[in-house]
Amino acid sequence: MSTIEVNGKAVELDEEGYLVNLSEWNEDIGKILATQDEIELTDGHWEVITFLRDYYDEYQIAPAVRVLTKAIGKKLGKEKGNSKYLYQLFPYGPAKQACRFAGLPKPTGCV
């Protein structure tokens, strides 16, 4: 467990750096979590993060990588609808790393 301070408010993280209380998330928290991984969030990152959060709202889980690539491809053009593009944005993996920045739980299992 650790805490980060965002806009004067203490936010609790679990031992793997994911938010303990998902409802606390806001964009500033997302930015700070990304800074921990030495990533500065660009519009490309936010496209993914927003999609993840919307999908999570509807289905209570992050989308499969393929669902994500397809959605991004539809929105931003085919050349970006592949996991290579997503890995450029989130080198540790679009599922785990992007979920962390988006304030969603870590996907578990053999993934």
Added chain:
Amino acid sequence: MAKKANFETPAMRPYPTIPIIKEGVMKGDGPFFAKPDMQEALGYPIELVDNWQQVALDKMGELLTKYRSLRVYLDTCVKCGSCTDKCHYFIGTNDPKNMPVARQDLLRQVYRRYFTFAGKWFPKLVGAKDLTREVLDDWYNYYHQCSQCRRCSVFCPYGIDTAEISMAAREILDVVGIGQKYCNEIIAKVYKIGNNLGLPEPALRNTLEGLEEDIEDETGVKVRLPLDVEGAEILLITPSADFFAEPHIDGLIGYAKVFHEVGASWTLSSYASEAANFGMFIGSYENMRQISLRIHDAAKKLKVKRIIFGECGHAWRVAYSFLNTLAGPFDFLDKRYPVPQHICEYTYDLIQKGALKLNKAANDDMRITFHDSCNVARGSSMGNMPGGQFIIPREVIKACCNNFYDMAPDTIHDETFCCGGGGGLLTDDLMELRVKGVLPRMEALQQVVDDHGVTHLAAICAICKTQFAKILPYYGFEMDQIISIHQLVSNAIELTNVESTDEK
């Protein structure tokens, strides 16, 4: 995860040599502990109980009575040394406690102290030790550096199975209140939602519909991925990673195409949407049974006639070796088929019958080798021939491609090396262990890359696939060099059945 890795990837050795011992290099606190809610869901204490020593010894006594094999394994080791350099974690880490014999000794020393005459009276003479907190911590750390792959047992003249000892140790750790987060969180999710991933029914349905669209876009054929269809003939039980991760999902598409092509009536289940059974990793019969029962119940409810398992290593071991004991009888299924069947067995049979039209040239951009997954290779068999678990997957691959090359003989079949992430160790907090433990497999891969220009590694286990996708780059390979066998089938299969299977 926020932290950068602070370890070095081991250098590949030109010739495999016995590693030089570096005492204590992998000593540590072990993986993250399970949270109270996870422990509770599995029926374990939420934290280390006050009288943990007594509880641990009682449990050990119970396990020794229940599993005769455990006592035999703890009694019979003669310290011949045959296993010492057979463990991939020892090879990759150099820590002597990762020698199989030393790993066994962690439990054996306590067994001797409390359960044998010599150990009770002359502990020092027989290497018996009190169960102290230090010993307990060593158990937690080093029994989570064993992937229960059983390679060492192949070389042990007595057949001592370190995996079973490691499972017993983890069970004892769970009952004293220190479980491992990765495994126990996942099992709790199976109970709550139905699969390791925590994928609820609407999300699963949405994902499957998306895949149907993709297949139609790509092939022009309406291939279905049916969910919860009552009265279907075949129930497909597959790891939930097949619904989520790459390259797993391409394998799932392959299964669907095979079923479609022969007009099979099949379904997935949202209740039993998981093949994996992490109950085995934590050595818990009760949890293993609870997870297996979901498959039994789903099969009964959906009134299916056959059960087929997708590509998942330890799921197949549990299914092949224990399913009937755990969740039987399956007397309501069609007796003409084995219970259960492996998807490779199913596809292989169709290939033998000439029921599939496969265009090998479709995979000409790849030169392929096959990684035998431990739990399929050493824990089970496949089909109705001896060694079927080695022959069938290779025959399926060879039917789908022109370029197949095996890795060195002492690294495949029953001597296969673990991917480094099996047995409940596929977690980010064990990344150093995972990277180091895969060394011998990477060396064998490098050899076929150099000798035959191999470009891809095929596997039939969700854990292996994820592990390789993650660690291949550490050794200078690309993450997408790992593929599913049914991805090759998917590429090669020519869909001649243009009817949708909707009405069948």
